[in-house]
Amino acid sequence: MAPYAGGMSIPTADSAAGQAVKAADRAHVFHSWSAQALIDPLAVAGAEGSYFWDYDGNRYLDFSSQLVNTNIGHQHPKVVAAIQEKAGQLCTIAPGFAEESRSEAARLIAERTPGDLDKVFFTNGGAEANENAIRMARLHTGRHKVLSTYRSYHGATANAITLTGDPRRWANETGVSGIVHFWGPYAYRSNFHAENEAQECERALAHLEQTLAFEGPGTVAAIILETVVGTAGILVPPAGYLAGVREICDRYGIVFILDEVMAGFGRTGAWFAADHWGVTPDLLTFAKGVNSGYVPLGGVAISAEIAATFAERPFPGGLTYSGHPLACASAVATINVMAEEGIVENAKHIGETVLGPGLRELAERHPSIGEVRGLGVFWALDLVKNRETREPMVPYNAAGPANAPMAELAAACKQRGLWPFVNMNRFHVVPPCTVTEEEAKTGLAVLDEVLTLTDAHTV
Template sequence: MRRPRRRAQTDAMDLDELVFHPWVAQGPRQVPTFVGGAGSHVVDEYGRRYLDFSSQLVFANLGHQHPRIVEAIKAQADRLCTLAPSHASDVRGEAARLIVGVAPEGLGHVLFTTSGTEAIEHAVRMARLATGRPKVLAAYRSYHGSTTTSIHLTGDPRRWASDTGAAGVVHFFGPFPYRSAFGSSTPEEECERALDHLEQVILLEGPSTVAALVLESVTGSSGVIVPPPGYLRGVRELCTRHGIVYIADEVLVGFGRTGAWFAVDHDEVAPDLLAFAKGVNSGYVPLGGVLVGERIFEAFTERPYPAGLTYSGHPLACAAAVGALRAMHEERTVESAARLGNSVLGPALAKLAEGHPSVGDVRGIGALWTIELVRDRRSKEPLVPTGAAGEANAPMAAFVRACRDRDLLTLVLGNRIHVAPPLNIGDADVATGVEVIDEALTEADAFLG
């Protein structure tokens, strides 16, 4: 017997019910339906404008509807919309040239993917095939994606529901001065002790069994943790010494987010492989990839790399990357992001923290910051527990509502408010966003009792 067709639906909220949404319970949602945008704002179906202080999921580095990117996509669509990856493509080659042109030294080739999690999957596969070793090291307080290998590599609680413990992944503690696992009192101590700990993990696991180490150059959605100076250099030295492939995960922080083209640039190191996505074309068409160094490239010059993707280097996505990267050079976007962190956003958030007892820490770099909320500044107890939902998450839910009521989109994860506006946001919009967060934090303060 045939099932009756679902009734025709025209209301936007009804249509949203047809979508199975990631990372949330599938019950009714009270969220705006967005239909347009420009610059640092998006517009809902009623014409209401919201300031995007999250760059969506930290990918709209050049904001919404940037004319150079839109024009590049349209021009490519008029020429050739799609092409299998086995064929040569002028726009694919140009995107690779521009990406290699800003990459750390020695990363001279690009495997294109359609997402960051795919980039991590392929980087790990390359490392295992090139070394013949099974294990991969990754940090706690990390997020590397939601496909099989990348979710096992993830170190924060988002992996728990999918973690079988059987993917050859070993986790270690990275540096985190605010919540040090090593009892450190200075950044220098934290760096030294974190590197000593990492070396002990390598030695105890057996260097000859470790194919790769995967590390976010700046921890992103798991806490916006900027490593102390010298830490990435120390990681590079350990990997070189033990023949381990160093994979830099720059999916969230690459292409200007930290005030440098890549976050490894701050420590002047070059990994063996570098995973990217998001900011490469501001997410206008899905694109990710792996920058490949000579050591790994040479492993596949005479034998095929045994993997691929139907849409690897999709012409429309690559055209968006070409448009975005050319615009970033012309508009000096990376320099703007550095100034934003040093002179505008960083100081404003530090001042804001002084007036709110719920704020335990403010930290960040460039255009990537977080405000960590606590119940008590001395004990550093998080304002909401890990995995909080319902009533347990009431303080953060109240904050989000207060921001949305004031036309501000934020990114809240656990007890943290992530502040990641487009890199080309104006100073006046930054001031508006910080003012709204300041007002909304009174909602969180109220839960301290």
């Protein structure tokens, strides 16, 4: 890819500086989810809006939003300024104090969460949010078990990784008890032999009921779901499913937790994905888009009933950096910017007028696209070898040569200046919520070109 030559200002290419950054990384940084000797991290020099660039001056359109978290794009000036201003006033204070940015961030979040989720417990990220939500549910109910779906990701701490359904769980599920997995709805690859979305919903709810019957409803503290499943496939629930789970939880006295770490704060074209279905959970977890990751922040939004459990009874959990002033100041600025600039509305518009129609047009031309699904700026292409059999382009959890078609696809995107999010047999289309129509169309054009590589593997 040729170096970027116009538009936004980026530093002059400095390959020597990039090599020094890379050398220090390889000497000292231990990377997550990686075999350390087999990775080759890109040295990043800067970022702005929907783009980031390396030290050679190569610019990349960020169709991954990093880890689906830079919802307001890179380096939004108002958020950067808020962090700088707060650092000049108060860099840190312990969680036990009342602090202006912490209080205001909680107020702004509570204004936007559904129902009576009016109290906020701050964490450093999504995994800790889910850990503490589970702790609250267990203490509130006096029960131990928690149910989650196989197709899910909830974080990498002890309970969160055990709740997770994807293969990252396998090496980590030691020392945690009481986690039970079940199948959530996924009509394209139905575990229930459903012929349509309505059947998928009905049969998925019946399966959950049966799972509860055999586990003993009186032993179950919580059911946790990603409102829209993220990393495991961008699976939009069928109409009626979340309401059905809400009714089941109410009937058995089970706490309903919605994990909105990835789906929240504009990603689906609504402040929270739950808004699309009018469902209110008992606990809602968030992180990522609350401040686009500018400073680590997550949290749990808590219903009045569960908050009352800890009115006179101490909550046995806490974090040194809970409600960190710099993180909360960046959240306040982010939420205000999203409201002032119509960023949630932009995500909805881009999804309805550019990404949704554009991806469906690609599916008409490329036989390797089995299904297009998503909403807002939260989409996935389910890539297949055969549309009739729906055989995935690569096997589940493929690695090495078995994953070659997807690795080739990702490499071809990068060569053309598009930074992809590829997971198993799926290509996720998840640009920032601030992405413009022109940028979205640019990304789709690159996809149109590189999907010929996966088309070549179809039969």
